[in-house]
Amino acid sequence: MSDTALTNLQRYFERKNDYESRFSISDLIFPSLTKTNNRLIDIFDKAEIKPPPPLKKRRKAIESFKLKEELSNTDWRLVFAGLSDRYDDNPSLLDQDEYFHKVQYEVESRICHDELNRRDWLSLCFSYFGYESDTPEKNKNWCALQQYLDKGYFSIKKQQKREKEWMRIIEKYNQIFTNSAGELIAEEMINGQIDDLSGLKKIAQVPEASWLWRRIFNVILSRIFIISDDEFKMKIERLVTLGCTYVRFMDDVLSACLTRYYHASFRQNPSTLLKQSALERWGSPQLRSSQNGWLQHVDEQVCLMVRAWFAKEDLQHFFQLLKGDRGVDQARLSYWLKYANQMSFTRIVMGSDAWNDLNTDFEEFRNRNKGRLSKLTEAASHINAVIMQIGNYFFVEFSGTGNACYVYKADDAPFNAEAKWLGMNTALKLRGSPKTITWLLHNAGWQSKFDDELAKFGIRAVKHSITASQNETKPEWIGLKTKANHEIKISDKKDQEKSKIENVTISIKEKVSISLQKIGFNKYRISDFRKVGGALKVELEIKNAQADLELKRLGFKSTNSNPLLYWKS
Known part of the structure; x- marks a missing residue:
């Protein structure tokens, strides 16, 4: 059926919104006509929702509305769809009581007389979801519009003889017209119950940039x-x-997941999926030119965790995949893995054999690490090198055995560690250069000698740490004295809103502190994730009935998975 025919059919069925209540072919005794009628109704119900009218048409109708000109039904529908439009520095109709009250009167009249049809309602939906604010509920006109959508929907529903597909979807997600909008959808999405919201998006006219x-x-x-x-x-x-499905929020998803991963008990074990996804999105956290990009999304300690992941993987690839012709030196691999968590930068410098190898493993390695590799020159084709930065020192190792490890000051090295090409004899392996701090030989007992040399630079292996400055992964139970540094940075949060949230955070923390101190309980910690719309979390070290009552009195809820964990949105 053509678009023109479908539009005419839609107009016919929606005219005065009573095509079923006043006349029904099914009431007659003509089976063929009844069948045809039902087929046309089915086509109409399943028809794809047309996009909202263009902004230009909405503006023209709104100008006529403001000039108090007589409006047709089509004009009113354009006004309904343009309630949240802002242009030429003018506030939207939802922000202007004088104009919105006139719209209210028209909508109320149509609802009372059962004259609000589906297209009118969809136009109002477009304005409801299109209002530009993270907190639309603070606008009383928007709240009134929310109520009209609810009343209008039931006004349309009661006139129907049977439930339509679009109505079933609206019924299921009617929470989107309440102050709890999005909660049910979010739960179903995170639990894998739904993947595609395109149907709801079309049916409810939800714009791409909606607050929803x-x-x-x-x-x-x-x-x-x-x-x-x-x-x-x-x-x-x-x-x-x-x-990946909702790309607009990919940065937020990665920021939250990496931050949560940092506070997990298994943070020592790299997440290949998170690491690779963030690398593709933000570039390497090790590159000096990209670090600021990472720090726009995650805190420094989270960035250090991911750098350590890259360091571990680089070492494993270097000593195994890029072993050269002399075999894997497992002793060197094991040795440097002890320091991987302290490595802020690693760079693999590939010889021509590895660079040109068409083996699947090599191709996958090169593709996955684009922008993080250099090519080694002035060396035999099978030799590769790796540059490791610990503190302010570069350590340069070569593949296979028979080569010393060279040490340079990172801020005074004779080479650019991020250069695309690096010469073995003119950059990485310089015994006679005044910029060479020392070179370390892999003779018998070399591991203890290396330890002694690294200790001179203030570098010591720290077991089970993410960074050299963190010696403890288990949280310390000292109540509010423990700094809960769990903020996730989201680029579109406004400074003013951040300031408000921070003030509220302090107030609630003080209430928790005072309440728990009154009962003599101080073994707890507080974590705050509300800067991404998350929760304020209080975790007790031990179960305490009085603490449970105090936290619930303050509005906290306990979690099913952990009876010691309480949260408040």
Whole structure:
């Protein structure tokens, strides 16, 4: 059926919104006509929702409305769709009481007389979801529009003889017309119950940049900070998939997941999926030119964790995949892995054999590490090198055995560690250069000698740490004296809103502190993830009935997976 025919059919069925209540071919005794009628109704119900009218037409109708000109039904529908439009520095109709009250009167009249049809309602939906604000509920006119959508929907529904497909979808997600908008959808999305919201998006006329999508993802990301480590680990793949589907929120998904991963008990074990996804999105966290990009999304300690992941993987690839013709030196691999968590930068410098090898493993390695590799010159084709930075020192190792390890000051090295081409004899292996601090030979007992040399530089292996300055992975139970540094940085948060949230955070923390101190309980910690729409979390070290009552009195809820964990949105 052509678009023109479909439009005419739609107009026929919606005229005065009573095509079923006043006349029905099915009431007659003509089976063929009844069958045809039902088929046409089915086509109409399943027809794809047309996009909202162009902005130019909406503006023209709004200008006529403001000039108090007589409006046709089509003009009113354009006004309904343009309530949240802002242009030429003019506020939207939703922000102007004088104009919105006139719209209110028209909408109320149509609802009372059962004259509000589906296209009118969809136009109002477009304005409702298109209002530009992270907190639209603070606008009383927007709240009134929310109520009219609810009343209008039931006004349309009661006139129908049977439930339509679009009505079933609206019924299922009617929460989007309440102050809890997005919560049900978020729960279903994170649990894998739904993947595609295109149907709801079309039916409810939800714009791409709607506040609803932000709210849904705020709920999703807040949940990962109150679930257990095991449950979070199981949901990582699902969360990244959602980020890939809704690309606008991919940065937020990765920021939240990496931050949550940093606070998990398994943070020492790299997540290949998160590491690779963030690398493709933000570039390498090790490159000096890209570090600022990473720090726009995650805190420094999270960035250090990911750098350590890259260091571990680079070492394993260097000593195994890029072993050259002399075999893997497992002793050197094991030795440097002890320091991987302290490495802020690693760079593999590939010889021509590895650079040109068409083997699947090599091709995959090169593709996965684009921008993080250099090519080695002035060396035999099978030789490769790796540059490792620990503190302010570069350590340069070569593949296979028979080559010393060279040490340089990172801020005074005779080479650019990020250069695309690096010469073995003119850059990396310089015994006679005044910039060479020392070179270390792999003779018998070399590991202890290396330890002694590194200790002279203030470098010591720290077991089970993410960075050299962190010696403890288990949280210290000292109540509010423990700094809960769990903020996730989202680029579109406004400074003013951040300031408001911070003030509220302090107030609530003080209430928790005072309440728990009154009962003599101080073994707890507080974590705050509300800057991404998440929750304020209080975790007790031991179960305490009085603390449980105090936290619930303050509005905190306990979690099913961990009875010692309480949260408040």
